[in-house]
Amino acid sequence: MNTTSLDILIAEDDVGHATAVRRSLENTYPDAAITVVTSIREYREYIARSIPSIAILDLNLSDGRTIDLLSAPAVDATFPIIIMTSCGSEQVAADAIKRGALDYMVKSPDTFATIGAMVTGALREWHLLQDKKQMELQLKESQARIIQQEKMASIGQLAAGVAHEINNPMGYITSNMNSLWKYAEKLAQFIENQGQALEMCADEATKASIFEMKRQIKLDFILKDFRDLITESLEGSKRVSKIVQDLKSFSRAEGDYPIPANLNDYIQSTINVVRNEIKYVAQLSMQLGDIPPVICRPQQISQVVMNLLINAAHSISDKGMITVATMTSGEMVEISVVDTGCGISPENMEKIFEPFFTTKEAGKGTGLGLAISADIVRKHGGELLVKSTIGSGTTFTVRLPIEGTR
16 A cells, blocks of 8 residues: 555544544545645535545534545445444444445544554455446446356455464464463462461551552452453454454355255355445344255355345345244255345336346446346256245245256
């Protein structure tokens, strides 16, 4: 990333907060041009003259709410935006992301100190979104089968690259956290033994002084919280490692022949990969039944499930529900994805499996997801069914023969 050409715009009317954000960004990007405006009017005047590399906007300025400036998905925006506020909520965060913000933060000394890393991540995600948008525009100009192959290859390459880049640092983070846990236990034992020795040897005045110091610094709480923080960090590193494992599984090249696969495991992995698409718009309910192994190409079935989940998330405008279920029906296994979104109109129902047909905004979809999914399921000897009610939601059901194609 070329930081010498980085232009960062901050919209913040609190001088202290603006100074803290600027100072943190200057430490991360010493060569960047950083500008602070204090009102929506100044913000509009600035972007009319120059488009910043990224903007960090306080939710409430003296002359209005900056969230009202957002009106397009992040992928369609002119530049990436991070919203920050003093008193955040999950609903405000969801609204900001829906309206086009790339990220959201609640003001605090800790977040101010790490805002440089947040900007780095936002810029990286922004470039990925722009690459994705450009890829989708190019896909529309190609034939459906060629586009399918290129899209699958691109997703696999991206997933494999991300997994590889994350895997190495997560290894030493986990190792360091395990060592820190051991050190914390030894330190706690030492403090406990030291306290017992002082109880036996020290005079009353010394004991009282030490007791008061322990009370003031909340030593008992610190020791307990120390362990809890390490435990939570280890759990977080395990979750990241699981995501890396799922990305590798998702991107792994398949052999020439179908294999028996536990589709519940592949569905879980796919959900981990696309969870970020879902978490701001819907709760996810998992109802995975006891199903037998299915002879199939599991990465292709994962692609189908991913397409259905992303479509479900995009169909929901307010906080909704997405349910993923599996069950056995005779000699078939069924995978259903049910959403509480806007539904599909009867006139569009006949077109949804046609290549390039889409009801999404320009740049948000290629119109190939369902066409590709239906083709994959058909080649597996199965069928992709759909039921929908306007205003109530949609159910897609994938039916696959347990023994594969005959």
